Amino acid sequence: MNKKNLLHITLFLLSGWMGLEATAQEVWDVDRCMSYAVAHNRTVRQRELEADNARMDRMKAIGSFLPGVSASTGLQYNFGRSVDPETNTYNTVSTLNNAYSMEASMPIFRGGGLVNEVRRSKAAWLMGKAAWQEAKDNTALETFQAYIDALYCYGTLRLARKKLVESDSLLYKTRRQEELGLKGLADVAQMEAQQATDSYNLTHQRNLYETALLTLKQKMNFPANDTLQLDTAVLDTQTLHYIQLTQEQADDVFRIALNINPTLRQAELNAKVADMRRKISWADLVPSITLFGGISSSYYKELHSTSYPDFRTQFNNNFGSYVGISMSIPIFNRLSGVTGLRQARNNYRIACEQYESKKEELQKLVLQAVQDREGYLKESIQMEKKVNSDSLAYHVTRRKYEEGLMTSLDVQNNAATLLESETKLLQSKLTYLMKCRLVDYYKGEEIIRGLEETAKKD
Structure with missing residues (x-):
């Protein structure tokens, strides 16, 4: 058995063993990772408790209408x-x-203060729920981004491993041809240098993948020492179902986001809370019965x-x-009533300005997400064509090199061009998936669902 066959058998057994090991381990898809992150995020827990406190304040405000009874002895x-x-x-x-x-x-009468306090407490409770939802959404989106980064590093690791296997095979053939007098020592040295470069790149990409995986675990609050096996099925998808989005649809997305976005909802409810406090401040200037x-x-x-x-x-x-x-x-309260009323009025105006600012910011984010989605859609389509062309050029150049019609430098240049194209295609495809999920989130769809459904939804 020659060295070439031995090398192929070894790689086949190694890939089979890695496949069995991956199958035996529990696979985590992006939705499961996001669910785990939301369930174990401390900020989400804090916002949940704050929302519950706001609910208790609302019950307290409603209880202000009931008679108060006290006994003493x-x-x-x-x-x-x-x-x-x-x-x-x-x-x-x-x-x-x-x-x-x-x-x-x-x-009996508090100048409308009791009614407005109930309204204020209800708005504060809804604002707390919106803050809780915002924390969950941000945690899920950050986890999604970390998951995409880890998938990208895993994809580049696979490309680097594939490139090293090809370099090993080409180096072996070059050495055999040098022994037969078909190649020179310069060709062998060039191929050895390329093999060493690919071996370093594989080690470098493995370190990047481990770092990205650790970042994902930190976003999820996942035990760092436990194994986290990612679902890499999306990397094997040759062609995504691309969905184009027109400008009119982008405007519709923004109109939907105005009503359901939790960040903007908080700003809207904050303005309502400030308005209720402005009305409550009138109670300090009128009689109470x-x-x-x-x-x-x-x-x-x-x-x-x-x-x-x-x-x-x-x-x-x-x-x-x-x-x-x-x-x-109230006859004279040292100007506290008048100054309190003016401060409450200013706070209401500030809250209104903050709401308008958040609305403008949301519009920019929605339009940017739509544009990014369209941009990465076009990039992915073009890069698929470029990868096919570069792959054909590389295999033709390698065949000619083996026949003595091309130099080792030509092979290296074509291999580097193919690797760069495959890397850019991987990045554009994964980023397109991320932007699809982000646009769908602005459309009011749930963040946590099937990853492969993202690119298929209209």
Whole structure:
């Protein structure tokens, strides 16, 4: 068995073993990685708890409309000189005094402050939910980008491995031809240099892939020491189902994003919260009315006397009730009411400006995503044609080199051109998938779904 056949058998067994190992390991696609990242992201958890706190504030604001009930009791022991409650004179005796009371109060008018507080708390709760959704979306998109970067590094690693196999094969043939007198030592040296370069490039690409995989694990909050086997099926797809998007459709995407984008939704609700606070500040300048009522009773006894009625009799005799209404009129509060109103008005205007700024920023992002999608679509189509042409040119040049009609430098140049084209095609295809997912996200579709469906959806 010659060295060429031995090399082929070794590579075949190695690729088969790697394929079995990859099959045995659990494969993680991009949607599973995004789901894991969202479930284990600490920022997402914080936003969820903040949204729950905002929900509690809303319940508290609704509870402000209900009557407030409080009860109190007290026990007092007096010794020495004290006032007799029956004769209102001073005596030198020891007495025991026990009092009970219960009061309820309910606001009648607060200048619209209670209603606006409920509206403000509801808007704040919705804003908290939008912030929670934004955190989940950003985490998913960042994980998607890290996944695409890892796939790209894995693809370049496969190209580097393929290039090294071809360099090993070509070096072996060149050495055999040199032994037969068909090639010179310069050709062998040139091929050895190219093989060494490809071996270095393979090591370099492997390091880049390990770094990209570690970055993906960090985005996912995945244990760094555990194995993360990526789903690389998309790399084996020869032709993607490209979808073109017209400018009119891009405008429709922006109109949809105006209503569902969580970042813009936060800015809109923040302006509403500021508006409610501006209206609440009016309550400090108008009177407030409160309705209240209650019951009370007491028990009194001289400790060294037995002539007092028992506890039940005194409790019934001293039992009383009352009801009333009170009005509080602000006259002068050291200008805090007027200044608070003006500050609330300015905060509302600031929130409106922030909303308009976010809307303009969102429009730029949507249009940029659409343009990038179209740009990488065209690049991918053109690069597919270029890869086919460069591959044909490389194989023709290699065949002519083996026949002695081309130099080793020609083979190296064509091989480098083919590798560069394949790398650019890989990058444009993966970036196109990323931009498809981003545009669909602006259209209101869920981020976490099947990766291969991204390029097929209209």
